[in-house]
Amino acid sequence: MPILSVLIFFPMLAALLVLPLDKDRPERIKAVALAVAVSEFLLSLPLWSSFDKTTHLMQFVERHRWIEPWNVQYALGVDGISVLFVLLTTLLTVLCVLVSWRSVTEKPKEFFVALLFLEGTIVGVFCALDLFLFYIFWEAMLIPMFLIIGVWGGPRRLYATVKFFLYTLVGSLLMLVGIIVLYRAGGNTFDILALAENQYPIRLQLVLFWAFFAAFAVKVPMWPVHTWLPDAHTEAPTAGSVILAGILIKMGAYGFLRFSMPLFPNATRMMMEPMMILSIIGIIYGGLICISQSDIKRLIAYSSVSHMGFVTLGLFSLNTQGVEGGILQMINHGIVTGALFLAIGIVYERTHSRAIADYGGLASVMPVFAGFFMLFTLAAIGLPGTNGFVGEFLVLLGAFSSRSWAAVFAATGLIIGAWYMLWLYQRVFFNPPNPGLQGIAAINGREIVVLVPLAALILVIGFVPNLLLDYMHVSVAHLLARIPQAEPAATGPLHALAALLP
Amino acid sequence: MVPLSWYLLLAAALFAIGLYGFLTRRNMIVMFLCIELMLNGANLNLVALSHYLQDLRGQIFTFFVIAVAAAEAAIGLGIMLALFRNRRSVYSDSITSLKE
């Protein structure tokens, strides 16, 4: 069975099945959507069980000729770097369907169609082995996301969604130019594996590195192109925020891993320090700015900037601990921030407020929920025993090994992170109970079902991270083997700029 | 034998008159006639050069142009009729709705 194609197109086709359903019977629509999402998750499980952890080669490969004149292929495959993201996507989508059960009341049919379509395109991004195909999925994913924010979002949804769309589009267009240049330089092929066989001149590598960087940095988002994120997160409906934080912004970092690092290894080595500096700025800037936020979702959105700073810091440490920590931290961030947004969605359904000032003493009213949120908070601040610690520690260790100063600055993020998260927790859950919150309903069974898998993942990865790390070792080692370990004669941004000049 | 340059000069004169008329007149029917003048200037060029080069393709092309011009005249007049019904005017400066 061509499992990857099935994973991509099953939700899209199933979404078409949802369309003819009677729109006056939302229960049936939801049931079908849930059934599709769950089946998709079950279908993706073989990726986990029959994945061969001993090889760096692509697995579950499908390869068909597609557009002959341009040598475009329909090529899919996963390795130890991408397989986990496919699984994360299918899992989070199930939870998104569940959490949208009651919160999406308007046009439920179209919402679930968009969500399932989104799922298919995201899986496509992680599986594509052909640049052309990759680009199609990469852009196609924008459309359902644009709709989800723009139709089902908060009051300022139009501004947010257009901003999100244009921001990412500008970056992607630069990448498109890069792709075409690469196609010419790499022997008229879009095949990623074939392209990676070549050695490109250093100047071309640098130009292409920055072209791809434009697309990926916006998606991550790295400082200073992060400002779409707070708006998009704040206005998006819960499911939109979860997908956005959980998976979408992982694509940027995934792009670095899949394209920038293997295709432009020398440029990556040269750009290591600038990238680390940008990451550190992101960590500290994103963290500090969280302190003064008064909107819960906005705070979590900015904390994503900080956490994704850890991810890129790890990736550009260019050593095993850093890269593996970075990948793990991507998954962790998907789980933890996804969980936080789900949790916020759950209270938002009850209170219809995102302002921190409207809360207080929630732990007395919703004790079980407070327990869950505590766990997510702890994972977000990287407490050992949660998944967040393993990722952050490996990233910091990787950064320390390659540039000790980077780890010193990045580690301040641990202090700032504890500050804003615990302060948020205190203002929402502790302190004298806010009279406005009296009598709101405790957490119900469906919501517990949504939160339990993520809570379990947080602890399981926290105590047995090797379950995931084992998938990466060989692929990461193969990736790092491509990158020259010797430092180029002179590194640094100025030198790189000079190399760009004719 | 009339030398080729005379034909070309006549064609250029026809074209120039057509262009001048199109640019200066406001009445769309007159503008339309001017287009025809320009087309015929071009046709004259084609025929003259075709004869000069002893190559029939130019004359064949002229037939195409005449056929297309006829169709164009029909459509153009139809549009103008429709415009006149809507606007009660065939003056080009009163029709600038493309601007918006």
Added chain:
Amino acid sequence: MPLYLVLLPLAPLLSFLLTLLSGKWMGSRAHRLPILAASISLGCALAAGWDVAHGVVTDADFYTWITAGDLQVSFGFLVDQLTAAMLIVVTSISLLVHIYSVGYMQGDPSYPRFFAYLSLFTFSMLMLVLGNNFLQLFFGWEAVGLSSYLLIGFWHQKKSAADAGKKAFIVNRFGDFGLSLGIMLVFVTFGTLHYQEVFQAAPGIVGQQFTLLGLTFELPTLIALLLFCGAVGKSAMIPLHVWLPDAMEGPTPVSALIHAATMVTAGVFLVARCNPLFELSSVALNVITVVGAVTCLFAATIALVQTDIKRVVAYSTVSQLSYMFVACGVGAYSAGIFHLFTHAYFKALLFLGCGSVIHAMGGEQDVRSMGGLKKYLPITYWTFLLASLSISGAPGLAGFFSKDEILLMAYTTNIGSGRFAWFIGLVVAFITAFYSFRLFFLTFHGRFRGSTEQRDHLHESPPVMTVPLILLAVGAVTAGWLGSPEILGGHSMWDHFMAPVLGRAEAHVPHFTEWLLMGISVFAGLSGIWLAYHLYVRRPELPGQLRESFSETYRWLVNKYYVDEFYVAVLVQPAINCSRYVLSAFADATLIEGVVNGVPRLIGRASGRLRRLQSGHVQHYLAAMASGAVGLLVWLYLV
């Protein structure tokens, strides 16, 4: 690996999970499982101690935790003499506090949650001391921090409690910042995080340099100082001491267990555990000694004027912890751990005694409303007296032996700052005795100063609380006998026992000097007690007059030298302002968003200009076309 080692942390972990899940259903019976778990742990700890005493040192991995490249970390257990001592301290005090809490927390609406957290703490602390590598130490380190956060903020409806919990966590994070960098440096240096491998390779790094942030350090010094940062946070040394007094917002049994006997001593444990690394750097040792000595004096002076019964004891904890650091700093790790051991008992006793008093007073913590409680709370009175004598270094009691050994070691060491530390230690011994007995006399002697309503409610605590007091009192008296020195007819059993792990710092001084030093410190302690008796029992009007005549000093002491205010002004407020005005309003909303929204606006404006070209007149378009064609022709022919 012996079964009891697995059971040791597992019992409290299971108890935590089960109590949390079944809390609603268990209600007021929720203490059963945690107490059972704590007893199992104590039993296992005794078994471990028995094995170690018979020379069996276990170092075994449980399972591999993280593998990445050449990093391989396990959850594993190292049980040697140091661990065994810590295990016994932790489990015994934990069990007693569990039992005591049954009475103290009775009727609290969150009774099950309290016991669940106690179990979580016990588990975390056991993981901390049991670990055989740095990362597991860090695991336990943060986990005890979490338990402490949860328990300080246990009554989270109170803003001050929630604030205190948060403060404790964040201040500790400053220490953890250094500690985690230290652990990374250890890994980068040695390629492993396993204690035994690191300590074996440690002597090889002497003389190496490491450049961090452009500054070049001796490698051993840098490692030691970074690790010590963690200890400074956890053990509330200057400059990170500010969280401990606030932590008294937590229920009193918690203060006894976490903020006196066990968790706060983790810093001392860390230094002692890593003594092979610290031994390599005399700079680091001097830093530890000086930080210890300064904190010691600093905290003791603040304790002089506090009126909240728990805060006095909290500052005395900071001051006693400093003694332990002084011991480690002068290389007498065994003495430091010995003081940790004795201190655990008498300080837990003091705190639980405070708890008993607070319980009787209906939640009142201000000593100015107490007095004359002797006749109402006889058991509390006598146990509190023993604890106060012990902390004041009265001969024969636990505190006497350990404190004396530290002062002796500080006096005789060859570490540069030893004599300085000895002198401070001596002064503080006097101050300690004074404030301990000030508290004692104010609470139990004189006449009752509270409301009549409170007087009517005064009662001795139930046996479930007093029995732990009595048991701890036994510890507060006898714990020191284990380390009784040779000149008093003992055998220095403690030092011999610890020698394989902590080495033996011998004091080579004549017996006469040893007697003299002991006499001086006993004299300091006794004169402190006498002064307290004089001021608070015989002449109770004198303290008020003293306060008048030294009003400026008094103001500084009462306000704890304004350290909190300093941090708020220098760190907290600037960070909030920076976040709000510089980053949020300026950098993000004006600068970056200015560009982001400015570029489309610019394009919009430019297209508005260009749009004017489009007049709608067909003639204009054709004219443009024609002139373009002419232009092209000209260009074609001329160029």
